Amino acid sequence: MEQRRAVHVVTGASGGVGRSIAEALLRSGDGVVVIDVAPAGWLDHAASDGGPRGAGIVGDAGDAEVLSAAIEQARELGELRGWVNNAAVFRDAWLHEAGSAGVLDIVDAILRPTVAGASAALDEFLRTGARGSIVNVSSHQAQRAVRGALPYAVAKAAIEGLTRAMAVDYGPRGIRTNAVxxxxxxxxxxxxxxxxxxxxxxxxxxxxxxxLHPLGRPGEAEEVANTVSFLLSDAASFVNGAVLPVDGGRAAQGLDPEER
Known part of the structure; x- marks a missing residue:
């Protein structure tokens, strides 16, 4: 029986880190479905002798109909094996100004696409019996808050909690969940x-x-893509529930006025 091509869904991938992740997966020979509110025009060239390997869905990664369309597209390209929740919203707010309702709205906008995407991926993995992999994109701010960005820190901390909980709940089904x-x-x-x-x-x-970064520089999107590709691959088959810093040592460093 011919083995079907592995397909991955990457959210928030019309550009930036998401695009780099999707491009790395395409280079490996896998299929990719991109979800983004903006068209991923670069996907027009993602084809091979065996036909298209990439497809784009324009829409909100937290919307059920958009996610359903992405799943259908993944089935056309092969079999869903991986899902990357990268879609992000950057909106700062002070709790005393925005109030609880305003802050919760922002938290929901950041968190919903990850929870909804993880759920959609999980449903498809369970349906097909695939030993799938989910990678959630978090931030150093989940552990070390930046002033004025409270909603972002709250949402990213929740994403890391989701990562660990899903790893425990669905690891027994062969489904791995990790975060960067x-x-x-x-x-x-x-x-x-x-x-x-x-x-x-x-x-x-x-x-x-x-x-801030002990390596003395910011990271490159391709460096994130390499790490995510690893976590999706069989090379990481025993990595589950991990939150892997891709931050040049930023989270490891303790800034202090007495540093030498």
Whole structure:
């Protein structure tokens, strides 16, 4: 019996880290379905002699109909084996200004796509009996909050809790769930922010970023993609419930005024 191509769904992959992840998976020979609110035009060239290997779904990664369409597309390309919950919302808020309702709305916007995506992937894995893999994208902020970004820290901490709970609940079914906790990564959004600064502010930010990351620099999207590809692969077959920092040592470093 011919083995069907492995297919992965990657959310938030029209650009940035998500695109790098999807491109890495395509290079490995697997199929990819991208979900994003913006079209993933770069997928137009994702084909092989055996036919298309990539497809894009435009829509909200937390919407049930969008997720259903992605599952259907994955079935056309092969068999769903992996799911990457990367879609993100960046909205800062102070609790005393936004209030509990405002903060919870932002938390929901960040958290819902990951919970909904994990559920959709899980349903398909259980239906087919695939020993699937889910990778959730978290942040160093899940453990070390940044002032003014309370909703983001809350949502990412919940995503890491979800990762561990799913690993325990569905590991016995052969389904692995892991997460990557990112430091500062160079993306289009990062570049736009830096380019919008004046010369002095840009230099100050670059010094601070270098200081925060013991490797002395921000990460590259491809470095995240390599780690996610590993977690999805059989090479990580005994890795389950892990939250792997991809942050150049940022989470390991204890900043202190007496450092030498």
């Amino acid at each position: 906790a990112l430091g500062s990564i160079v993306t289009e959004r990062y570049v736009r922010h830096v380019e919008g600064l004046d010369v002095a502010s840009r230099a100050a930010m670059e010094r601070q970023i270098a200081h």
